[in-house]
Amino acid sequence: MENKKFVMSFSGGKDSILALYRMVKRGYKPVALLTTIKENEEKSWTHGLSENLLKNVSESLDIPLLLVECSVGEYEKKFEEKLQEAKKMGASICAYGDIDIQQHLQWGKDRCDATNLKAEFPLWQESREDLVYEFIDSGFITIIKTVNLKYMGEQFLGKKLTKSVIQEIKATGSDACGENGEYHTFVINGPLFKKEIKFTNNGVVLVNGYGHLDII
Template identity: 30%
Template sequence: MRKAYLNWSSGKDAAYALYLIQQQKEFSVEKLVTTINSENERVSMHGLRKDLLLKQAQSLGIPLQLISLPGDVPMSDYNDIMERETKALKANGFTHSIFGDIFLEDLKEYREQQLQKVGSQPVFPLWKKNTSELMQEFLSAGFKAITVSVNAKLLDQSFCGRLIDEKFLADLPKGVDPAGENGEFHSFVFDGPIFKVPVNFQKGEIVERSYAPASEKKDNCFKKEPEAWDTRFYYCDLK
């Protein structure tokens, strides 16, 4: 099997991508790689505490590599940091990089271009899957996840800190992707067939945070026009 690392967000897409890859037995996933905000020690975008991230990796039984990023890192700096890290992974025998992307073409193209620079190959096990069917498969496989961040422009506060189940999917407003692939919501997976034991946690407060638009963002790892970025989110603090 070919040696690979998985870009681990702590959420459902990464978890299901790992599940499928492990079933296919084409790649040996020997490392999880996660970017964290160095200012608050939380997973980028998801806002998950590093302690819970470490518990996830321990239950998965796969070594975790953290890449620390400043909270407001310019895109050029982000690219430099990630190129350095991916070069090091390639030098250590990791030939493939696995992502949980589903249908964002520009993001996929960005990842392919960046990895090409260091001679690594991207792998997209969820690519172009129907997201409604994908979420049904995710739940049927026995995964359990909770929303930790929701886009306040598209979802109200009641969707934050909520278990992702059939009722959650049925309650999503029209136009919201069932897998949150457009950034509508982010999740924390705490149980499922890839975990040795469930990851214990407690729900904390839900807070609303706003961000000023910027000409460059790292959140989805590629550029968009400033007005295209949503700036208000609800976060559920898990402990």
């Protein structure tokens, strides 16, 4: 019988949560959430989530957390080490939330090839806009955590992602799903969650052309 256990490459954002949700609905069992955090910073790469928030999500989802603490130079090596750990937990698959950027697909496949895992991309090549609406319609609640100020203003930070907010995002010329890096999200509730993730909002931080919601 096919081993249906998987590890989820997890950012805490909407796409990885939707991919996780789809895998679970297909009957696959998650053994762990694998998240990369910056060495010496205790914040996740890309989404800038604190270790504490990630642990709260892991607890609410009732899925163990595998943290990959790494610098840029060691990112791939450390990621693969944690994939080996996930295999010991029973995983035969690593699932990713990527939608249509070919180099992201290749990166994920390369990590799995190196560790003899199967790479799964549940959202691959579907409509970006349809996926973000599916996420909302499924009952997930997420806030906008980071914006690229080249595309979107800081007034979006902290907003819950709704269909009307998607229209506001599109009006800026940005992708509805933010797949080009226009914005990143932090999912705080919805299916799979046992309880909502509470956080303290310390306001907005602007750095290197990005606006971040400073939450702990």
